[in-house]
Amino acid sequence: MTQPLMELKSIYKSFSKGRERVPVLQDVDLKVNKLEFLCLVGESGCGKTTTGKILSGLLKPTSGSVSFDGQDISKLRGKAYQDYRRSVQIIHQDPYASLNPAHTIYSTLSFPLLHHKLVRNKTEARKRVLELLETVDLTPAADVIDKYPHELSGGQRQRVSIARALTTNPSLIVADESVSMVDVSIRIGLLKMLMNMRTEFNVTIVLITHDLALAKYFAWEGRLAVMYLGRVVEVGKTQDIIANPQHPYTRVLLSAIPEADPERTRNKQHINLRSEDIPSLTELPPGCSFHPRCPWFVPGVCDTTVPQLKQTPYDDSRADVACIPLTEGKELALYES
Numbered sequence: 001m002t003q004p005l006m007e008l009k010s011i012y013k014s015f016s017k018g019r020e021r022v023p024v025l026q027d028v029d030l031k032v033n034k035l036e037f038l039c040l041v042g043e044s045g046c047g048k049t050t051t052g053k054i055l056s057g058l059l060k061p062t063s064g065s066v067s068f069d070g071q072d073i074s075k076l077r078g079k080a081y082q083d084y085r086r087s088v089q090i091i092h093q094d095p096y097a098s099l100n101p102a103h104t105i106y107s108t109l110s111f112p113l114l115h116h117k118l119v120r121n122k123t124e125a126r127k128r129v130l131e132l133l134e135t136v137d138l139t140p141a142a143d144v145i146d147k148y149p150h151e152l153s154g155g156q157r158q159r160v161s162i163a164r165a166l167t168t169n170p171s172l173i174v175a176d177e178s179v180s181m182v183d184v185s186i187r188i189g190l191l192k193m194l195m196n197m198r199t200e201f202n203v204t205i206v207l208i209t210h211d212l213a214l215a216k217y218f219a220w221e222g223r224l225a226v227m228y229l230g231r232v233v234e235v236g237k238t239q240d241i242i243a244n245p246q247h248p249y250t251r252v253l254l255s256a257i258p259e260a261d262p263e264r265t266r267n268k269q270h271i272n273l274r275s276e277d278i279p280s281l282t283e284l285p286p287g288c289s290f291h292p293r294c295p296w297f298v299p300g301v302c303d304t305t306v307p308q309l310k311q312t313p314y315d316d317s318r319a320d321v322a323c324i325p326l327t328e329g330k331e332l333a334l335y336e337s
């Protein structure tokens, strides 16, 4: 089996809130394969951004290991660590907040080029910045390069963020909801640009989104990792998961997304949760944290044991799932209270 580009093993991450520790990620295992499209999907607050920040080295896990090209990043020092940080870039959710309003586009894009010595001088930096602006279709680049972020539209600012991620010739880009802040009309253009970067620049892309329809579009040829309350509950090939969602949470998410054909949407079976309330991270329910909401809850099983991410014994789909009844080979039956 080929070595993944990045691998998270048994990742726990907690933050302090007053005197408490809030467990944000628990036992997260995740592989990012070379040149794949991987999408992390789940509702707000489930830990997607925290996972993305751990992948890109912006946050350290509380425990667990992160490896890049087979090397544990906590053991990298000096140039090797700088190379890893250069190789993994993140595009943040909000280009308004992530671009410094006091810096021109030239200044923002030339900084990493000069800092990582990817160009020899300012003349070369300017030439490279113009090329990068052309790459992300900000043309004519000469009209954009000396502007400030507030002089650009939201979509243009997001393109600058993509160009900035490309400055360091990364092998992995984590794009955190990077198309959600722009109008629907330009969202697809930005997504296509991200997707083209794989072939044009040999870059692996991890997209983080709460929108399963968008995840399906982006990672159709790749994989989905579905997260719920700080854990990965299902991971596998997108087409397998869409055709045959296994985890109850994935089934509920999929039942809620509209189809292109309105008739199919009307006829789609909507699955009702047992509760709309999302438990608090500081008061997680025992056993499977989805059990209080799960329509297929099995008393005495789901509320006692924490499920591990595994393959189901009976299914030829290769998605791994964290659901005890499924991994024990049982059929799910709707819970009757």
Ligand SMILES: Nc1ncnc2c1ncn2[C@@H]1O[C@H](COP(=O)(O)OP(=O)(O)OP(=O)(O)O)[C@@H](O)[C@H]1O
Residues within 6 Å of the ligand: 015, 016, 017, 022, 024, 042, 043, 044, 045, 046, 047, 048, 049, 050, 051, 210, 281
């Ligand atoms: N620096 C921090 N300090 C304390 N709590 C944090 C910090 N960063 C994130 N959290 C908390 O961790 C949880 C997970 O946040 P995270 O941003 O990773 O989720 P998410 O799935 O990306 O959500 P969203 O889609 O809303 O961005 C949230 O409850 C959030 O409030």
